[in-house]
Amino acid sequence: MKSVLIVMDGLGDRPIDEFKGKTPLEAAKTPNLDKLSASGVNGIMDTIAPGVTPGSDTSHLSLFGLDPEEHYHGRGPLEVLGVGVGLKHGDICLRANVGTVEPDMTIKDRRAGRIDSTAEHCKALDGLKIDGVEIILKPSAWYRAALVLRGKGLSPNVGKNDPKEVGVKVMEVKPLDNSTAAKKTAAVLNKLTKLAYEKFKDLPINKKRTATGKLPGNMLLFRGAGKYVPAPTLEERFGIKAACVAGGGLYKGVARYVGMEVIDVPGATGRYDSDYDAMVKAVKAALDDHDLVFLHFKATDSAGEDGNPQLKKEMIEKMDKAIGGLLSLKDCIIVATADHTTPCSLKHHSYEPVPVVMAAPGVRTDDVIAFGERSCAKGGLHRMRGLDLIHVILAHMGVLKLYGA
């Protein structure tokens, strides 16, 4: 038996007045998800624990069976893995943007007018050494880049140079403890800030941009330092081969962290325009040589964070339509769930549990016939923890060993 784990990011919501008290998921027409609910077993799930508002990183670790208390080392390494940078144990990883600053280091735009490539910027700094520490800088989508410090005696316990607002100066990176390693890491990052301005300001791309009235990308802004500590892979833990189909970089990063193969799907953007049919097609293809395929849809979270219930509902319907392409799979477990709740009324993540359905041959069905936050709460899975989900899937696949004898 194979399995597909569908995560609809930030799917969970709260009652919405314009939907007469229904959530976007309850208001959406979801014939395919409802078919899964009717033929499967349903429940609600705290991806971390009751009352805990999960980040997208910690919740996915949990869904892949890694306790974030042990295996979460900050967002940096997961973002960097998402870009596809090969990491070594101990690398210090940060998320980076190319932005625009005035000569006095006041930030004018954190994204340099949404500059569409950081390739030249990365080339200008990638491979340089500062105080014996190797700088690795690789382009990601648009104005984004992945920054890695590789060397001895480094610490992730440092601040950032990105104040996350405009009109203020680029920050000095501070060590967050008194260790030599934190001080050294902060010093390297501060030298990198200066070096970035020197190297970036006269890049051909910036001359071109300035000539056409666009903002130059003349500063590297970074945040979210974390140390890369390898985790045991799904293959090492359970003997299974897994693949990931996702648009967003973070999700590819978490997938790589647990040893999934990331399938490149043209059109999978992680944005509202993402080509879900292409993603579902890629999932089906990946099932040929993988035991489990993780399919990640991002748009529900984005619509929640935009505070747009109508758009969230539409995105759910778009996802449902694409998921229809998976219903004919034979001998395959289909699990549909979310990583957390993102209420449109809050525009940010929230703590409430998410619905979960597992449809598979042999599963003990329940009375639930619609996939929703409240309908699934009446299902046979009751209320479960995210950390348990992968074990339930793999146990139903029959790949987990007997505990005891």
Next chain:
Amino acid sequence: MKSVLIVMDGLGDRPIDEFKGKTPLEAAKTPNLDKLSASGVNGIMDTIAPGVTPGSDTSHLSLFGLDPEEHYHGRGPLEVLGVGVGLKHGDICLRANVGTVEPDMTIKDRRAGRIDSTAEHCKALDGLKIDGVEIILKPSAWYRAALVLRGKGLSPNVGKNDPKEVGVKVMEVKPLDNSTAAKKTAAVLNKLTKLAYEKFKDLPINKKRTATGKLPGNMLLFRGAGKYVPAPTLEERFGIKAACVAGGGLYKGVARYVGMEVIDVPGATGRYDSDYDAMVKAVKAALDDHDLVFLHFKATDSAGEDGNPQLKKEMIEKMDKAIGGLLSLKDCIIVATADHTTPCSLKHHSYEPVPVVMAAPGVRTDDVIAFGERSCAKGGLHRMRGLDLIHVILAHMGVLKLYGA
């Protein structure tokens, strides 16, 4: 958003024949609690864990988010805090009664005929030193007092002098391990037993009592030694200001232990006659400058321990009526629950989960329309742990940080 956490002590019960198989809560008319259930999300809760019968002390620690496995150091410190005695880390705390003994130390009455003040007794011993150890003795309600030993090299691992029965002799306090500290503490307490009799027997209050045929309060009986180890406050853990409205000393003590301000409410006795309307009025006033107010009603537990289902039902109806005064609060989470089950048929605490309801703006409602042990079991919160409750409340208030990014 603010919150009120209502704990109806020992509320949970078992089916009662005279109520045709209903519990006292199910049999009681509770229009206001039912309104909360209908507009909120419901569940059942194991305040400690399934199959564990909670004490009032351990269950409240858990409800306030402190794992009793780590933070429970005996009843003594919580009772002493309830009296309002300021404690230092390492203080050895005991519950004390003033009782009546014969000259040969046989106990005649453990409460000295329910003597109505221990002020003179406390004054006679408070501040004295025995073997370099400071004795702190402060009056509590009626025949009760709070006893603290303060000094170096003390241990809570000692017995008691109170056999908790009459007709037997005052006990010698035994060290419960072989440590020097336990031996020293036991020796101090045994000297205190002797000193109490010497100092108490000729107190003016006792002369007066003997003259009017009342039992003299001539002995200090103590039990429940525990060491005071400060716990992180709710403000330190979550950045919130909390207040407590309660009659019973223990509940004020646990509240102080977690850093709540204890509001003094005249008429809040912790007994059947407690003025619940005054308590609810105090809760409303406290919400002006506190984020969370804990409201504790004791009478349900007392009626359960008295084995009186009719009285328990009446007390539930009295609580429900008072709670009605909270239903008009805007932007406020109302949580109603219990600390444990106290079946009238058993007359003591029991292990069964308790009902819990959380009514608040934005909450995902369920189909439950009555607040009861069995009706709430069908609600959207499912079955939860006491330790998670405060996180769920604070998450809904929006004061908890994102876990991850």
